[in-house]
Amino acid sequence: MKQIKRNASLIAASALLFGLAVPLTASAADTEPLEWTKCGGTGLDPRQRCATLSVPMNYADPGGRKIDIVLSRLPSEKPSARRGALLMIPGGPGGDSLAGPSETGRHLPRSVRDAYDLIGFAPRGNSPSTPVSCDFDRSDLARTKLLPWPTAGGSVAENMAAARRMSDACARAGDELLQHVSTKNNARDIDRIRAALGERKLSAWGVSYGTYVGAAYREMFPRRTDRIVLDSNDHPDPVQGQRAWLAAFEVGVEDNFPEFAKWASRPGNPHRLARTAAEVRPLFLRLAARLDRTPIPWPGSNPEELNGNVLRQTMLDGFYDPADGYPAVAELMLAAKKGTVPPAPQAPPDPVLRNYAAVVAATVCNDAAWPRSAAVYRKDVATGRLKYPLTAGMPRNAMVCAAWPWQPKEPPVRVTDRGPSDVLLIQNERDVATPLSGALKLREALGRRAVMVTNDATGHGAYLDNGTACGDTLVSRFLATGERPRKDTDCR
Incomplete structure (x- = not known):
């Protein structure tokens, strides 16, 4: 994130000494006009526009190499009611929100669309911002490799x-940017975005991994935030503490499977798997x-077979969005x-x-070192x-971080209770990727x-997605008026 203008040499020395633990704040003077x-x-709203912002690759060397961050903006629909800018912080890592102002924005109530310019962006490393890439083998791009299923x-x-x-x-890629893609640098980039937009303070809506980025921004730049919504919330330390970012899937699947089992045993369901919910879990196992013992050939997929781990990964993916995901899991089962397979799923280009x-x-x-x-x-x-x-042990297994070439x-980021009270969390009770426990x-x-507002709901994405009308109303009211519930609230 950004930096407060002081003596340049003192800034550089302090950043190196303290690992940029005390961030420096960006001002509009630090940025070029967008x-x-x-x-x-x-399919975008014709009013949406895009721009490119130049930021330091390495905030410890602000005069060094620059990289591009691509932004999008959909202006307030009622300038007289405009409060500021609402940044959509995407999930992932690896997601972007460039289409968010148009696609998600159309579902926001008019009161929110009037109050804000809606801002999307592609975080550092994500195309079409300055991209990073590694020449991974195609087999390593399979979902069952990117998430580390054991044999x-x-x-x-x-x-x-x-x-x-x-x-x-x-x-081998030789791109130094790979060493500077991190949550803290994503937060620093956000403050550059704020400054480039000419905003003294920034409101934000972070989803999934975006909740950790939003919390980091809030921690590093507490005086630069206005209204912060954190939706489908990460454990506050997602890469330490039992590698909690990955380990969350264990609890998330267990939280969700009973709902899937009830759905999959319902009379009249064309994808019915069993007569009772109690029969679905042993059937899946x-x-x-x-x-695992006898995979079924599956030409055109990656890997080109339906094995036990492909079924498990399909279950995990399907639990993100029950409306579409439950039928997909049942069809594969x-x-x-x-002993057959459906048409091979279409993957994005390599x-x-x-x-x-x-x-x-x-x-x-x-973000943090993993065991070697x-x-x-x-x-x-x-x-x-x-x-x-x-x-099957996947959430405790070794990712690429077990051999990462850099420290x-x-x-x-350490999330604390220090700073203004301007955060509203919205969370589904049964979320496979960011479970309620985290x-x-x-x-x-x-x-x-x-x-915190907790929805009695299933699926990933709580606000305007898999949540409740009650939760949507409370979040919209907070964004439009600043009014939050007085205490933590359940929406049922």
């Missing part, structure tokens, strides 16, 4: 080999185990029972996946497989600075 032009893409017997040897292979591919995978790796690995010993992962995976058989340049940890860390 030139807004028509955005690329289809059917629980071995992590292949995962450790993949971590070394992928880390070597990033090292039997199918996964059978596919029904096909597997018959260059897009390489960009995405490089951003994920750089962010997670640069295979023995740590063997032990943790064995424990996870016994305690959480649905996820973190600064400590991760959200409660963030709520605890923020203390008096926050109020």
Whole structure:
């Protein structure tokens, strides 16, 4: 994030000494004027415009190499009611919100669209901002490799080999930017965005990983925030503490599976899997185990077979959005029972996946160091497989970070209860990726600075997505008027 103008040499020395723990604040004078032009893409609001902002690649060397951050803006629909700018902080890592002002913006109530210019952006490393990429093998771009599923017997040897292979591919890329993609630098970039927009304070709506970025921004620049909504909340320390970013899937799947089982056993459901909800879990586990032993060829997919881990990954992906995801999981289970496969899913082009995978790796690995010993992962995976058989040890396994070629340049953000009370958390009870248990940890860390609204709802994405009308109303009211619930609130 940004920097307060002082003696330049003192700033540089302090940044190096203290790892930029005390951020420096950007002013409009630090940025060039934004030139807004028509955005690329289809289906956008014709009023949406895009611009490119230049920021330091390395905030410890602000006079060094610059990188581009691409922004989008949809202006307030009622200038007389305009309060400021609302930045949409995307999830991921690896996501962007460039289309958000048009696509998500159309679902916002008029009171919010009147109050703000809606701002989207592609975070550092994400195309079309200055991109990073590693020349990963195509096989390593499979979903079951990007999330580290162990072998059917629980071995992590292949995962450790993949971590070394992928880390070597990033090292060979020779792009120094890979070392500077991190949550703290994302937060610093946001403050550059604020300054370039000419805003004294910035409101933000962060989703999923964007809640950690939003919390980081709020921690690093407390006097630069206005109204902050954190939606589908990450554990406040997602890469330390049992590697909680990945470990969240264990609890998230367990929170969600009973809802899937009720849906999949409902009479009249064309995708019905069993007569009772109690039968669905053992059916899934039997199918996964059978596919571990005898995969079904699946031409055109990556990998080109339906194995147990592909079924498990499909379940995990499907639980993000029950409306579309539950039928997809059930269809795959029904096909597997018959020994067949549906049409191969269409994956994004390999260059897009390489960009995405490089951003994920750089962010997670640069935020904090992971264990390097295979023995740590063997032990943790064995424990996870016994305690959480649905996820088969994956959430405790070795990602690329187990062999990442660089050490973190600064400590991760520590979320605290210091600063103004201007945060509203919105959370679904049953969220596969950011479970309620992790959200409660963030709520605890923020203390008096926050109020939390909890939806009796299933799926990832709470506001204007898989939440409740009650939760949507409370968030919209906060954004439009600043009025928050007096205390933590359940929406049922």
